[in-house]
Amino acid sequence: MTAALQTVQLQVQLGGYSVLRGIDLQIQPGRWTCVVGPNGAGKSTLLKALAGLLPHSGQVLWQGQPLGTLSGRERALQLSWLGQGESTTLDLRVWDVVMLGRLPHQGWLGSPTERDAKMVEAALKATQAWVWRERTLGELSGGERQRVLLARAMAGNAPVMLMDEPLANLDPPHQVDWLEQVHCLRAQGTTVVSVLHEIGMALHADEVLVMDQGQVIHHGACSDLASHAAIEAVFGHRIRIHALNGQWVVLPCTAGS
Numbered sequence: 001m002t003a004a005l006q007t008v009q010l011q012v013q014l015g016g017y018s019v020l021r022g023i024d025l026q027i028q029p030g031r032w033t034c035v036v037g038p039n040g041a042g043k044s045t046l047l048k049a050l051a052g053l054l055p056h057s058g059q060v061l062w063q064g065q066p067l068g069t070l071s072g073r074e075r076a077l078q079l080s081w082l083g084q085g086e087s088t089t090l091d092l093r094v095w096d097v098v099m100l101g102r103l104p105h106q107g108w109l110g111s112p113t114e115r116d117a118k119m120v121e122a123a124l125k126a127t128q129a130w131v132w133r134e135r136t137l138g139e140l141s142g143g144e145r146q147r148v149l150l151a152r153a154m155a156g157n158a159p160v161m162l163m164d165e166p167l168a169n170l171d172p173p174h175q176v177d178w179l180e181q182v183h184c185l186r187a188q189g190t191t192v193v194s195v196l197h198e199i200g201m202a203l204h205a206d207e208v209l210v211m212d213q214g215q216v217i218h219h220g221a222c223s224d225l226a227s228h229a230a231i232e233a234v235f236g237h238r239i240r241i242h243a244l245n246g247q248w249v250v251l252p253c254t255a256g257s
């Protein structure tokens with residue numbers, strides 16, 4: 001099966017520093033892959049490189065084809081992006097922000113169609129942001145804003161969704177909503193790649209990529225105990241993964257535990 005996304009010896013330098021150091025990986029289509037690792041490991045940089053947002057050496061392939069050969073519009077149709085701490089114009093109306101996710105579907109200077117409006121409505125309802133559609137982003141809390149940006153990413157309806165820390169600022173019930181939305185996306189065949197610090201949530205994915213110091217040190221199934229061992233090791237054994245009621249929970253390892 002052709003990988004949805006693949007990297008071959010991917011390297012990224014930022015400010016003269018080697019942030020990604022020769023990454024080879026394959027993201028299978030229709031699967032949910034989580035990227036985890038300590039602060040500064042290179043997770044966001046990897047996601048940006050997969051989205052084609054960073055200069056790099058080595059290759060990023062989309063369905064076997066160099067990502068750089070796709071036009072900007074084609075790339076936006078195939079890959080939808082939810083960035084970390086995005087600076088978004090705060091005086092834009094929520095409805096218009098989410099409509100931005102439909103831009104790749106509209107012709108040059110074309111106006112939104114009925115289908116665009118329907119997709120925006122569905123995305124706003126899925127993230128429970130519909131009631132704020134007439135408000136500006138500046139009138140929302142951090143978590144509410146995050147749900148609007150998630151709606152924008154979902155409105156694009158791309159076959160691959162890349163999300164960097166999508167749970168930032170979300171309260172626990174809305175984190176669970178996000179989990180359900182990802183399960184729905186996966187059921188529709190969408191490939192999801194997300195960077196998460198919430199390891200218990202990350203282990204709901206199909207596969208986990210464990211990063212440290214600009215490298216992928218482990219890529220395996222979330223249910224695989226070797227993946228858990230790699231995660232515990234990369235965090236210096238300061239956390240422990242336990243099974244509870246058919247899920248994985250993460251507990252801190254303090255000096256007394």
Ligand SMILES: Nc1ncnc2c1ncn2[C@@H]1O[C@H](COP(=O)(O)OP(=O)(O)OP(=O)(O)O)[C@@H](O)[C@H]1O
Pocket residue numbers: 014015016017019037038039040041042043044045046
């Ligand atoms: N523009 C830049 N110039 C120099 N170094 C940079 C630049 N951007 C990021 N870095 C460095 O690259 C490394 C990887 O950053 P990245 O944001 O990818 O890490 P991360 O794993 O996503 O971290 P976090 O969990 O803290 O969000 C860090 O050490 C960071 O300081």
